Amino acid sequence: MLKVTIDNIPVEVEDGTTILNAARKIGGNVVPPAMCYYSKLKGSGGKCRTCLVRVAQSSAKDPRPMPKLVASCSTPVQDGMVVQNLTSPEVIEARKGIVEFLLLNHPLDCPVCDQAGECDLQDLSFGYGMEETATEEERREYPVIDIGENIKLHMNRCILCYRCVYVADQLTDQRLHGVLYRGDVSEISTFIQNSVTNEFSGNVIDVCPVGALTDKTFRFKSRVWFLKPMNAHRECGKCSGKVAAWMFGSEIYRITGRKDQYGELETFICNECRFEKKESTDWVMEGPRHIKRQSVISSNHYEEMKEQSIIHPIEGTMEKKE
Amino acid sequence: MKSLTNRSRVVSNKQMNFWERIYFPAILNGMRITFGHLFRKKTTVQYPEVKREYSDIYRGKHVLKRDEEGRERCTACGLCAVACPAEAITMVAAERKPGEEHLYREEKYAIVYEINMLRCIFCGDCEEACPKEAIFLTPELVKSEYSRDKFTYGKDELVEPLDPAKRIDVSKRQTAEVLEFKKNKKYKHNK
Known part of the structure; x- marks a missing residue:
């Protein structure tokens, strides 16, 4: 030691x-x-x-x-x-x-980006960043492309952390995407518009610290702070089946893996759980997830149900409701 | 026991004297106050003929602005809704399709944008939260209606007209710093 x-x-x-x-x-x-x-x-x-x-x-x-x-x-x-x-x-x-430096080429399109509200780069620039930019040059721009039928790649937002490449390398048998070119023109891409089809490929969305890789089934559906993250699970033959379901009322808007306090997934989940099971009948709800009080997602988020009580009108005493 | 405020009085049961018992001086004093009000400046105005002067930054009905080219500025980012203390704002976002670039400024736009004017407290927090200078409060008032349903204003009532002559001027609501910033073409925001 x-x-x-x-x-x-x-x-x-x-x-x-x-x-x-x-x-x-x-x-x-x-x-x-x-x-x-x-x-x-x-x-x-x-x-x-x-x-x-x-x-x-x-x-x-x-x-x-x-x-x-x-x-x-x-x-x-x-x-x-x-x-x-x-x-x-x-x-x-x-x-x-x-x-x-990280924000040098990062487009400040947080109002459009689906990651806003749970973005590591947003937190970081809020904590340490400056209010102004020192450069007046144009930022690099790439077209938005689909990699696979459920994943959208916004190369503009990428900070080249390589996490998604490691996920594809270590989680799946065959990696279909990687980083092309070098230096400030390097970009994540599939080789000649190939699509990423592995059944665990959806995890690249969760490991991405910014909004470069986003869920197409959730694209522009809602902002994360209007949704309530719930722990949910189901029987799944491919993965643990333990996920976070982001609910709006009784509707499931998206499924992600469960992230710990450092924003890392507890378990990787399969694409079937992530993209296809969007009915609340598919899942067993366990209860609301813990959200840091400082997070914008914590507005109107309650982690436990208070037991309802009745106030006795005459004696002024409280009774627990059955 | 020490009282909580200094407004409490000790109640006494003392006998009234002669002048207090005939009440006449007290009545005269009351009338003096009543008639004294006749000669004060009036606090009301004769409304349809005389209109009270509004501040330039009066907070009334909202407007969703368009930019110089007539495109809607709102991107449905939801910051106004999360800033709203009365939870009066709801929205649904949609993706801009190719060919709609002249209608919407960014790739995402609000297909539904509703403000419940009965919930709204006209605090102006939405205006402050907006990163796209899309929503502003105007000196226009919310009209009275016979039914509660009609107070949920949708995009048809909120988005300003496309006709440049009918645009709503909000430049008085913006501080000198903001107007100065908008002149600077160095920032992408102003291009």
């Missing part, structure tokens, strides 16, 4: 843990934001640079600080390491720059 201190909070972690995972063990504000790292995908991380932290002391043996900010998702901890995340103004400043 190695002893690490992150933002003055000590924690003991196993050998080989990254700084980000050590911070997640503490939880709360010390966890650096991550746009490309995904704990369930091997090899992910190290691309977006939003999780940069300052290492004030490399280890107990070598107390010198690391010369540059390091990406916490891909740097393993050492014994006696002292890490600064929010306590270092340098990190906050760097993150501001990173957000500016």
Whole structure:
């Protein structure tokens, strides 16, 4: 076990843990934001640079600080390491720059985008971003294309985190899409308008931190904050069948996987559950999902039903209703 | 016990004196106040003939603006509905089809947009929340009706006319900073 201190909070972690995972063990504000790292995908991380932290002391043996900010998702901890995340103004400043770079080509079409309200980039720019853009050049623009019959790709919004490529690589037998070209012209694409047909391909929608890959069956149907996310499950031969059903009244508007507090899926779900089962009779409802109070989705969202009581008119006492 | 306010009075049972018992001075004092009101400035106006002056930024009936080319600005983003404290606004979005570019500004538009004028409290939060400068409140009043159903205004009542002469001017509602920003063609918003 190695002893690490992150933002003055000590924690003991196993050998080989990254700084980000050590911070997640503490939880709360010390966890650096991550746009490309995904704990369930091997090899992910190290691309977006939003999780940069300052290492004030490399280890107990070598107390010198690391010369540059390091990406916490891909740097393993050492014994006696002292890490600064929010306590270092340098990190906050760097993150501001990173957000500016991520938004450099990102179209600010949040009013149109289906991801708005549950978008990691929106949260990040709200937390660290500047109000203004420093550039006046045109943003790069790509046509909107369909990859597969249920997935829409808005390449304009992509931040090239590669998560969807890892999902296709590690979850399915044959990857049909990838990143073409290099540098600032690189783009996610299928090879010559091929369609992605694997039965787990819908998970690329959930792992996408922005609105680049969106559900065509939910396209422009509603805004996420008008819907109520419910835990639901069904018997499914291909996947666990545990999903989040986004309800509007008694209607199911869309099905997604269940995301944990870091926006990562608990289990990957199959396309049949995601795209085809949209009747409320298909699902067994378990109850409302937990939504952070700070989220826009939490408006009018109640996590438990209060037991109804009757006030006795004369004695003023309360009775539990049957 | 200490009283909660300083307005409470101790009740006494003292006998009234002679002047208080004949009530005449109290009646005269009451009449003085009553007739004194006759010579005050009137607080009412004779409505159809005289109209009260409205503020330039009076918050009355809403309008859904079009842009300079006559395209609807609203993209059905739902921010007005989520900002609305009275939950008066509902909308359904639709995707713009090829060939409709002259009607709608963005690829998504509101196919149904309804404001329940009976719920609306005319706070102007929708106007403030709108990222597309689509909804504004105008000094126009909501007309009275005989039936409650008619107060749910749809797009036919809210969207401003296509005819440039009949457009509704909202420039007085925008602050000097906003008008200055709109002049700057550097921002994509203004192109």
